[in-house]
Amino acid sequence: MSLLDILMIAIRVAFSAFVPLCFIAVCVWMERRGAGFIQDRSGPNRANIFGFRAAGLVQNLADAAKLIFKEDIISAHIKHKFFFVLAPIIVFFTAVVSFGVVPFADTLVINGKSYIMQGIPIDIGILWFLALAGFSVYGIILAGWSSTNKYGILGGLRSAAQVISYEIPMGLAIVSLLIVYGTVNLNEIARFQGELLFGFIPMWGAILQPLALVIFVVAAFAETNRTPFDLAEGESEIVAGFHVEYSAMKFAVFFMGEYVALFVSSAMIVTLFFGGYQIPFLATKTLITIAKPLAFVLMIGLPVGMYYFAGWIRRSNISHYPRENDPRAFEAKWYIRCFWGLIVIVELLLLAILLCQSGGDTINIFVALLQVCTFLVKVTMMLFVYIWVRWTLPRFRYDQLQKLGWQMLLPLALLNIFITSAVVVALS
Amino acid sequence: MFSEGLFYAFSVLAVLGALGLVLFRHPMRGAMSLVVTMISLAGLYSLLSAKLIFVLQLIVYAGAIMSLIIFIIMFLNIQDNDLPVEEKRFAYTAGGIVVLIPVVYFLIKIAGTIPGVEATIVGSGFGGIKEVGLVLFQDWLLPFEIVSLLLLVTLVGAVVLAGKRRVGK
Amino acid sequence: MGAKVKTIARRGSTLQERIFLIEIFKGMATTFGHFWRNLLDNSKLYVRHYPEVKPEIPVRWRGRHRLTSHEDGSVKCVACFMCQTNCPAQCIQIQAGERLDGKAEKMPVSFNIDLLECIYCGYCVEACPLDAIRMDTGIYSVTGKDRESFNMGIDDLLAKQGAFTEEDYKKGGA
Numbered sequence: 001m002s003l004l005d006i007l008m009i010a011i012r013v014a015f016s017a018f019v020p021l022c023f024i025a026v027c028v029w030m031e032r033r034g035a036g037f038i039q040d041r042s043g044p045n046r047a048n049i050f051g052f053r054a055a056g057l058v059q060n061l062a063d064a065a066k067l068i069f070k071e072d073i074i075s076a077h078i079k080h081k082f083f084f085v086l087a088p089i090i091v092f093f094t095a096v097v098s099f100g101v102v103p104f105a106d107t108l109v110i111n112g113k114s115y116i117m118q119g120i121p122i123d124i125g126i127l128w129f130l131a132l133a134g135f136s137v138y139g140i141i142l143a144g145w146s147s148t149n150k151y152g153i154l155g156g157l158r159s160a161a162q163v164i165s166y167e168i169p170m171g172l173a174i175v176s177l178l179i180v181y182g183t184v185n186l187n188e189i190a191r192f193q194g195e196l197l198f199g200f201i202p203m204w205g206a207i208l209q210p211l212a213l214v215i216f217v218v219a220a221f222a223e224t225n226r227t228p229f230d231l232a233e234g235e236s237e238i239v240a241g242f243h244v245e246y247s248a249m250k251f252a253v254f255f256m257g258e259y260v261a262l263f264v265s266s267a268m269i270v271t272l273f274f275g276g277y278q279i280p281f282l283a284t285k286t287l288i289t290i291a292k293p294l295a296f297v298l299m300i301g302l303p304v305g306m307y308y309f310a311g312w313i314r315r316s317n318i319s320h321y322p323r324e325n326d327p328r329a330f331e332a333k334w335y336i337r338c339f340w341g342l343i344v345i346v347e348l349l350l351l352a353i354l355l356c357q358s359g360g361d362t363i364n365i366f367v368a369l370l371q372v373c374t375f376l377v378k379v380t381m382m383l384f385v386y387i388w389v390r391w392t393l394p395r396f397r398y399d400q401l402q403k404l405g406w407q408m409l410l411p412l413a414l415l416n417i418f419i420t421s422a423v424v425v426a427l428s
Numbered sequence: 429m430f431s432e433g434l435f436y437a438f439s440v441l442a443v444l445g446a447l448g449l450v451l452f453r454h455p456m457r458g459a460m461s462l463v464v465t466m467i468s469l470a471g472l473y474s475l476l477s478a479k480l481i482f483v484l485q486l487i488v489y490a491g492a493i494m495s496l497i498i499f500i501i502m503f504l505n506i507q508d509n510d511l512p513v514e515e516k517r518f519a520y521t522a523g524g525i526v527v528l529i530p531v532v533y534f535l536i537k538i539a540g541t542i543p544g545v546e547a548t549i550v551g552s553g554f555g556g557i558k559e560v561g562l563v564l565f566q567d568w569l570l571p572f573e574i575v576s577l578l579l580l581v582t583l584v585g586a587v588v589l590a591g592k593r594r595v596g597k
Numbered sequence: 598m599g600a601k602v603k604t605i606a607r608r609g610s611t612l613q614e615r616i617f618l619i620e621i622f623k624g625m626a627t628t629f630g631h632f633w634r635n636l637l638d639n640s641k642l643y644v645r646h647y648p649e650v651k652p653e654i655p656v657r658w659r660g661r662h663r664l665t666s667h668e669d670g671s672v673k674c675v676a677c678f679m680c681q682t683n684c685p686a687q688c689i690q691i692q693a694g695e696r697l698d699g700k701a702e703k704m705p706v707s708f709n710i711d712l713l714e715c716i717y718c719g720y721c722v723e724a725c726p727l728d729a730i731r732m733d734t735g736i737y738s739v740t741g742k743d744r745e746s747f748n749m750g751i752d753d754l755l756a757k758q759g760a761f762t763e764e765d766y767k768k769g770g771a
Contacts, residue, residue, distance in 0.1 A: 134491025
């Protein structure tokens with residue numbers, strides 16, 4: 001094993017372990033500011049470090065500090081303390097580990113050796129995600145049960161029943177996808193979606209399997225206990241559901257586990273239905289051949305985009321009331337400088353790529369980085385959809401939820417399987 | 429070397445989980461120890477490079493079935509005073525161990541007589557989803573369908589048995 | 598009397614509504630419209646930039662209490678105990694003493710309001726026969742570092758002037 005091999009393993013494991021964790025902050029920030037803007041409010045934007053508020057991201061640091069230093073209470077009436085402590089760990093751990101099978105770039109070739117770009121190098125892909133989604137139920141059940149609290153038990157019951165019953169339509173939606181793709185390996189699925197249908201439409205799962213997309217997205221919303229299916233928390237009825245007895249960091253671990261699960265299911269939707277790391281119309285091979293023109297286009301496009309972005313920052317980041325020597329304008333000036341600095345660095349890197357010889361390893365690495373960026377952008381857009389839906393739709397009633405799952409989604413998923421297999425058999 | 433260590437770790441965990449299932453008094457603890465056993469068994473399958481069986485063990489046994497059992501335990505909300513009093517528990521356990529000793533002795537003896545064939549590397553496709561599927565649907569189609577029929581019969585039977593009481597009312 | 602009954606048509610029975618998705622997309626279009634408008638131009642958000650921009654306090658706002666005084670600075674209160682009797686939270690404690698300036702027979706020696714008990718109902722103001730206690734200081738944010746600082750004595754209550762002119766106060770119809 002050469003040094004490069006070890007480095008690549010470290011990079012891919014670090015990516016799949018830390019990116020979900022970093023995205024917790026992004027998710028929480030997007031959720032709060034997004035909710036604010038959707039409701040014509042501004043969201044948290046006051047916490048600052050030396051006056052720099054980073055558009056409200058500093059609020060996350062403040063919240064984290066608060067949660068870490070709060071008193072960690074385990075009430076005296078809780079008998080099964082081991083399970084009580086174990087529950088948040090299970091939820092968090094299963095969420096983080098299930099991201100391991102999601103590929104974030106195509107197989108990278110360096111020195112003639114190929115390196116797979118996913119955290120855990122197994123090819124069972126989607127099945128691993130299903131298995132771990134099943135495990136996260138344990139955390140919820142144990143939390144609700146060991147809290148010895150009526151709201152906790154009710155929340156745990158609701159959540160567990162919901163997750164178990166929505167796993168079935170989700171699994172069936174995946175079956176019809178697997179019939180189309182012919183593999184469970186997520187990397188191969190993503191590669192399949194790089195092709196073009198009739199030569200001009202990207203062969204994304206969303207285009208080949210629109211019904212499966214709807215079923216899968218609905219089931220994924222239910223699996224992550226998000227609105228409109230968040231009646232496991234149902235703060236108006238059962239206070240906070242299964243984590244009502246949790247405080248401080250144990251609550252925070254639940255909270256973070258929820259957002260990591262959100263990230264993972266977004267990544268899963270993107271990989272299964274929206275082409276994963278593929279840039280539309282540009283499969284990996286095409287990308288490698290046109291890497292240099294693309295780098296040139298990026299070199300021109302980035303400063304232009306940055307110019308407009310800087311204008312937006314300058315317009316938005318001001319005090320909307322009379323104020324002398326507006327510190328927010330000063331703040332905006334520094335943000336713009338930082339972004340321009342970043343752009344300059346990226347421009348230099350792109351220039352280096354333009355100058356290097358074509359077909360080499362540098363091009364391959366550049367393509368992989370482009371794909372990582374594409375993947376992250378797609379996942380962020382999917383996360384926004386989650387947030388957007390949360391602040392649009394009201395909550396389902398519990399019987400409506402089960403009715404939707406068993407009487408609408410399940411027959412639809414079965415029908416989809418029949419139609420898909422008929423079409424696949426007819427075409428082959 | 430590494431896989432040997434993993435094998436021992438998984439075996440010990442599996443046995444400990446099984447012991448926990450028998451010895452713990454509270455059903456939730458017993459069920460959770462069974463989960464540990466199931467996951468360790470999945471680990472053992474993966475050491476045999478049986479990927480499909482590994483992940484099916486995780487999804488079906490460790491995931492679905494055990495979570496249903498735990499769900500029911502939570503639903504019944506069993507407290508300590510609901511449990512039966514088992515005074516002679518340790519006597520029974522000791523008796524069971526005494527009965528099992530000759531059986532285990534025989535098993536160990538039989539395991540010792542297995543000829544020490546060197547492990548051979550099977551093809552890289554072994555245990556993969558495609559390979560298992562092909563074998564299942566080409567060579568073993570009839571037994572597979574019969575088993576699924578059996579499961580269907582069981583399912584119908586369960587529904588009939590569960591629905592009986594409501595008809596009576 | 599004949600209460601006005603407004604019948605609201607129950608929706609959700611047509612096929613288009615029962616599919617959910619179309620209605621969901623309509624709702625999402627609305628929320629995205631709000632999001633996008635506010636993202637591009639955040640100057641029209643319905644927010645008050647609070648610590649920097651104070652809210653306008655109307656005259657009838659029940660803020661922190663104060664005791665009023667005569668032209669010559671002597672306290673108007675005659676220690677009649679009306680406010681103390683009327684207080685539902687029992688946060689007012691008065692001790693009466695003899696009054697020597699000839700304006701009345703009694704005056705308060707001490708007049709304590711425990712702001713941690715007070716529920717700002719304004720009954721004391723309504724009960725007062727002499728307009729001696731008012732809640733027109735315009736203080737809506739009562740903060741302190743310890744419990745003692747919330748216990749207002751007679752000097753604290755007399756020190757603060759009303760935030761509004763006498764005319765406005767009368768017009769507000771306290």
